[in-house]
Amino acid sequence: MQKNQPVVIHVPHASVCIPPEEQLFFVTHDLSREIAVMTDHYCDDLYDTGDTMIRFPISRLVCDPERFREDADEGMARIGMGAVYTSCSDGSELKHISRLHREEILSRYYDPHHQRLERAVEEKLRHFGTCLLIDGHSFHDVPLPYESDQNTPRPDICIGTDAYHTPDDLTECLFQFFQCRGYSVAVDRPFAGSLVPMKYYRRDSRVRSVMIELNRGLYMDHGLNRTSGYQKIKEDIAAAISHIS
Ligand SMILES: [Zn+2]
Numbered sequence: 001m002q003k004n005q006p007v008v009i010h011v012p013h014a015s016v017c018i019p020p021e022e023q024l025f026f027v028t029h030d031l032s033r034e035i036a037v038m039t040d041h042y043c044d045d046l047y048d049t050g051d052t053m054i055r056f057p058i059s060r061l062v063c064d065p066e067r068f069r070e071d072a073d074e075g076m077a078r079i080g081m082g083a084v085y086t087s088c089s090d091g092s093e094l095k096h097i098s099r100l101h102r103e104e105i106l107s108r109y110y111d112p113h114h115q116r117l118e119r120a121v122e123e124k125l126r127h128f129g130t131c132l133l134i135d136g137h138s139f140h141d142v143p144l145p146y147e148s149d150q151n152t153p154r155p156d157i158c159i160g161t162d163a164y165h166t167p168d169d170l171t172e173c174l175f176q177f178f179q180c181r182g183y184s185v186a187v188d189r190p191f192a193g194s195l196v197p198m199k200y201y202r203r204d205s206r207v208r209s210v211m212i213e214l215n216r217g218l219y220m221d222h223g224l225n226r227t228s229g230y231q232k233i234k235e236d237i238a239a240a241i242s243h244i245s
Contacts, residue, residue, distance in 0.1 A: 006128035007051040007245045008120045010195060011136045012066045012113075013040035018059050022105075026061075026095045034061060034088050040138040041216065041224055047136035049238045051245075052124070054117045056109075061085060061094065063109040066135075066195055079146055083110055089144040118197040125206055132245055133209040135160065135194045136237075141217035149190035156183040156218055160194045160211030164202045170210055170244060177240050183218075210244075212237065 016035050018026075028034055044055050056065050064083055071077035080087025080094070084102045088094045097105075124131035139158065143150045157178050161171050171187060178185045194211035196202075214237075219230040 002052065003050045005051065005245055006124045006130050007049075007132050007134065007241065008117070008124060009047050009049065009051050009053040009134045009136055009241075010117060011040070011044050011047055011053060012056045012064070012195075013038070013060045013137060014042065014044040014055060015039070015057055015059050017057060018062055022062050025097060025101070028088050028092060028094050031061075034094065035059065036222075036224060037089055037140055037144055040136075041220055042226065042230075043136050043138055043214075046138075046214065046219065046230075046234050046237055047134065047212075047241075049241050051134075051241070052120050054113070054120050056113050058109050063105050065110055065113045069106060069110060069114075081146060087146070089146045091145060114197060118199050121197055121200065121207060125204075130206050131208070133165075133194070133196065133207060134241060135209060135211035137191070137211060138214040138216045138219075139190060141215055143190065147190060151190065154190060154215055155186035156215050157185045158189060158191055158211075158213040158215075159185065159187050160192055160213060161188055162194045162196065162209055164205065165196050165207060165209040166194060167208060170208060173244055174210060174212070174240060177243050178236070181236055183236075212240070 067083040068074040071082040074082040084105050121131045175185050194209040196209045200207040218233050
């Protein structure tokens with residue numbers, strides 16, 4: 001049963017689905033490896049707490065809803081990883097996309113997803129006067145070449161914050177919670193920020209947002225199999241979200 005509380009979970013990178021009509025535009029020789037390293041495997045299950053969840057149904061290799069829509073606003077576009085990627089995580093070519101095709105992808109996948117997310121937040125604000133958005137991700141246990149933070153060892157858990165939408169006490173509370181359960185925790189490294197729908201971005205502080213990123217080594221191996229830690233981290237995420245909401 002869905003919980004009736006002002007929480008929206010956003011899971012943008014868990015899908016491995018590449019629609020057949022998009023497959024022929026990929027030029028990389030190792031698409032399966034790219035899917036393996038770039039997907040936030042199992043996050044749609046790990047973050048499934050019974051709260052409202054908005055999950056992107058398509059692989060981020062087709063379209064990444066976590067990026068700004070326009071390349072001019074998106075820093076990662078410089079390395080071919082804006083809202084529609086053209087580069088792989090090692091810098092090699094991922095696919096050929098015309099400007100027109102890029103726009104088609106954005107209107108087919110990116111725009112409806114953001115509308116769904118915005119509506120979910122809007123509904124929570126209407127009912128509760130507040131909304132807590134949890135941006136749910138995971139990261140590769142070893143830094144991938146495209147990542148700006150190459151430091152090792154990586155923490156178990158990274159908490160991503162936004163200066164406007166993440167109150168300090170929320171960050172502190174989450175940090176303490178995971179640390180008390182034995183995890184190493186870092187704030188805004190290796191990944192920073194937390195997503196907020198553009199309608200509310202830096203305009204409405206009733207929308208609080210925090211990103212939780214899990215080190216995939218906590219719950220899966222490089223063969224994409226779940227490991228023995230899976231159930232524990234799943235339970236701890238649910239407890240953490242219930243604690244902060
Ligand atoms: Zn992610």
